[in-house]
Amino acid sequence: MSATAAAPIKSVDALKAAPDEYRLAVRKVVRSHAVNELYGARVYDEPAIALAPTPYLKWLTCRIAMEEYGHHVRFRQLGEQMGIPESEMTPEGRKPLSIFEFSLKTWEEFCVIKLLADLAEIIQVEDLMKCSFLPLRNLAKVTMPEEIFHSQFGKDTCTELVKTEDGRKKVQAAIDHYFPMMPAFFGKADSANNALYRKYGIKQRTNEDMRADFLKRVRDLVEGHLKLKLPEVVEAA
Amino acid sequence: MSDAARGEVDAAWAQVAAFTAEIPRLRWFSAVGTALAPAVIAAAERYVTALGLAPGPVAPVPGWREAAAITQRPDWSRDWWQAESACEQALQRQGAARFGLQPLLTALTALAEVAAGLQTCAAVALASAGLDDTALAKVAAGAAAQACHQRGLALLAGSEAGHAFTAKFELFAAGRWPLGIVGGTRFVF
Numbered sequence: 001m002s003a004t005a006a007a008p009i010k011s012v013d014a015l016k017a018a019p020d021e022y023r024l025a026v027r028k029v030v031r032s033h034a035v036n037e038l039y040g041a042r043v044y045d046e047p048a049i050a051l052a053p054t055p056y057l058k059w060l061t062c063r064i065a066m067e068e069y070g071h072h073v074r075f076r077q078l079g080e081q082m083g084i085p086e087s088e089m090t091p092e093g094r095k096p097l098s099i100f101e102f103s104l105k106t107w108e109e110f111c112v113i114k115l116l117a118d119l120a121e122i123i124q125v126e127d128l129m130k131c132s133f134l135p136l137r138n139l140a141k142v143t144m145p146e147e148i149f150h151s152q153f154g155k156d157t158c159t160e161l162v163k164t165e166d167g168r169k170k171v172q173a174a175i176d177h178y179f180p181m182m183p184a185f186f187g188k189a190d191s192a193n194n195a196l197y198r199k200y201g202i203k204q205r206t207n208e209d210m211r212a213d214f215l216k217r218v219r220d221l222v223e224g225h226l227k228l229k230l231p232e233v234v235e236a237a
Numbered sequence: 238m239s240d241a242a243r244g245e246v247d248a249a250w251a252q253v254a255a256f257t258a259e260i261p262r263l264r265w266f267s268a269v270g271t272a273l274a275p276a277v278i279a280a281a282e283r284y285v286t287a288l289g290l291a292p293g294p295v296a297p298v299p300g301w302r303e304a305a306a307i308t309q310r311p312d313w314s315r316d317w318w319q320a321e322s323a324c325e326q327a328l329q330r331q332g333a334a335r336f337g338l339q340p341l342l343t344a345l346t347a348l349a350e351v352a353a354g355l356q357t358c359a360a361v362a363l364a365s366a367g368l369d370d371t372a373l374a375k376v377a378a379g380a381a382a383q384a385c386h387q388r389g390l391a392l393l394a395g396s397e398a399g400h401a402f403t404a405k406f407e408l409f410a411a412g413r414w415p416l417g418i419v420g421g422t423r424f425v426f
Contacts, residue, residue: 055309055416058318060376063378063379064375064379069346070350
């Protein structure tokens, strides 16, 4: 069976009959999500519990960390069903994305990471919600409400923080440090991998489209809503 | 490993497995907002004392809105949170020495996956109070999951040091939510 938007692959069993390059492309997407959901929880969400300024925010951050681990577990389980070795679905086996190289030190930085990185993740997951491989599409639908909550958490906490001059400066400083890492999250322009994903309907949009969408939405958030400045960055990775 | 040591290890795993199975059966948040019975006050006192903190007044909390406000007050006890963190770290070291770090983390991960379902319990309790507040449901679920993790650690460490988390979990198992020490008062919702 060929995998197109009109003829989706309905199950992991059906995937076995798909073209080799389709199977490899789906494996790359699942593996990437499994690795990066776990690594993000480890380096940002779990350490942020100690940084949170009240018990309310500490417990909310506990929950967010659990949900991010939960996303890893779901992608890993799908990967296991597809025959991806477990070692390839952890940061020890595969290098995580560069957006995790930021060294988290403050609560304000964590709030900015949720504001920016979780919006970027939403844009990726929105694309997967039309994926031709239905187990991945279903997984995107399941994780989306939690991703939306995490991004909203970033918006709500940053909105609260910028009400004071000190908070405003700290949020702006965190944006200045973290935002330049974001455009690369969407991958290279004219990416061969992305072309393959689109050929088979695994993803719908080019890296450039998603990056442009992110930049528009993040500008609305940072400049329109928070009334802060977005630093200039080289938009094409 | 001697037969006695093997028996001790097996018993600890069985305890944790039984505890994990018990989590979905408990009536989470079912007694929040009601008057504090003497047994609940006693458990709250044991919890705080076992953390090495001074005893103090234990107070009820009438509703979810008040609980949310208390957990956002700036005068919460950093000593309380740090005492829990120190206890967790000590128990993790003891558990890792007993079983190895990886098996310990695997058991705690299985426990966390079960505890992930507690948001539904919190949302149901909120709904029964006429409230629809996803963030507060997640806060309550985060606190409950933390208590499950801590109780699991105490069982795996097999240590006297875990008594605080045993008492804390008793409060959750009784349908309560201990909110910590705020303004010198031990609040139990």
